[in-house]
Amino acid sequence: MSAVIDPHFSRLEPPRILIVDDSPPQLAELLRRYRVSTVGDGHQGYQHALARPPDLILLDVCMPVMDGLAACRLLKADAATRHIPIIFLSAHDDPDERVAGLMAGAVDYVRKPYSAEEVALRVRIHLQLARGRARAPRETVRHDPEQVLVDAVRQLLSTHLDALLTLADIADAVGTYEKRLSQVFRQRTGMTVFGCLAQQRMERARELLAGTDLDIQDIALQVGYNSAANFATAFRAHMTLTPRAYRQSMRQQGAPQ
Numbered sequence: 001m002s003a004v005i006d007p008h009f010s011r012l013e014p015p016r017i018l019i020v021d022d023s024p025p026q027l028a029e030l031l032r033r034y035r036v037s038t039v040g041d042g043h044q045g046y047q048h049a050l051a052r053p054p055d056l057i058l059l060d061v062c063m064p065v066m067d068g069l070a071a072c073r074l075l076k077a078d079a080a081t082r083h084i085p086i087i088f089l090s091a092h093d094d095p096d097e098r099v100a101g102l103m104a105g106a107v108d109y110v111r112k113p114y115s116a117e118e119v120a121l122r123v124r125i126h127l128q129l130a131r132g133r134a135r136a137p138r139e140t141v142r143h144d145p146e147q148v149l150v151d152a153v154r155q156l157l158s159t160h161l162d163a164l165l166t167l168a169d170i171a172d173a174v175g176t177y178e179k180r181l182s183q184v185f186r187q188r189t190g191m192t193v194f195g196c197l198a199q200q201r202m203e204r205a206r207e208l209l210a211g212t213d214l215d216i217q218d219i220a221l222q223v224g225y226n227s228a229a230n231f232a233t234a235f236r237a238h239m240t241l242t243p244r245a246y247r248q249s250m251r252q253q254g255a256p257q
Helices: 025-030 042-051 068-077 095-104 116-134 145-158 167-173 178-189 193-211 216-222 228-239 243-254
Strands: 016-020 035-039 056-060 086-090 108-111
Touching: 016 042, 025 116, 035 042, 042 056, 042 068, 056 068, 056 116, 068 086, 068 095, 068 145, 068 167, 086 095, 086 116, 095 108, 108 116, 145 167, 145 178, 145 193, 167 178, 167 193, 178 193, 193 216, 193 228, 193 243, 216 228, 216 243, 228 243
Parallel strands: 016 035, 016 056, 056 086, 086 108
Antiparallel strands: none
């Protein structure tokens, strides 16, 4: 693959901004100094960003068809679009929602109703930051929608190891449906979604056992088990050692001779 310079900031035209919002006219007028495109839902936003990558995306959280969080996860899992800064828009003042948006890959969060000056300033700042990053060479990539889906799910699971997720929850979080998710994940990884989740939980548990002094119960809770006994059973099935025996073994290996 050849390295190329992203051309988006080398032109004299104003930066291109994509607004993904089911009621965008006010925002489009506010940003009229830029080249603005608008679409009405997360699926359209993702497809538009693939077809004509913008320099920045303003993404509403609550939309029909595919919500903003799901669209953001796909955009950040796709090598063709992950470099694009995303600013979330929301009418809700919910700290958990803001955290979810930032964990999904957004760089900022703006609450509705907008302050015109604030929105303009945040857009300008993030365009300037992106311009600096765009000077670095970026490899050309081939869009692979199935791999994007797998990568988005892996990232989602890695940040929700302690959550009680259903397959429907996971599918909705990445903008697809359960049957397609299961088929794609098994074809690409050779395991089920929950097999991957179990593997990630055990990997994190090993890190915590080897690198911290946390109680076994605390580690169990962090990786999605409500009791130390259930965690110990799962860990032993995975590692052939109990959590305590694994911790002791790792510390003996690290002890000075």
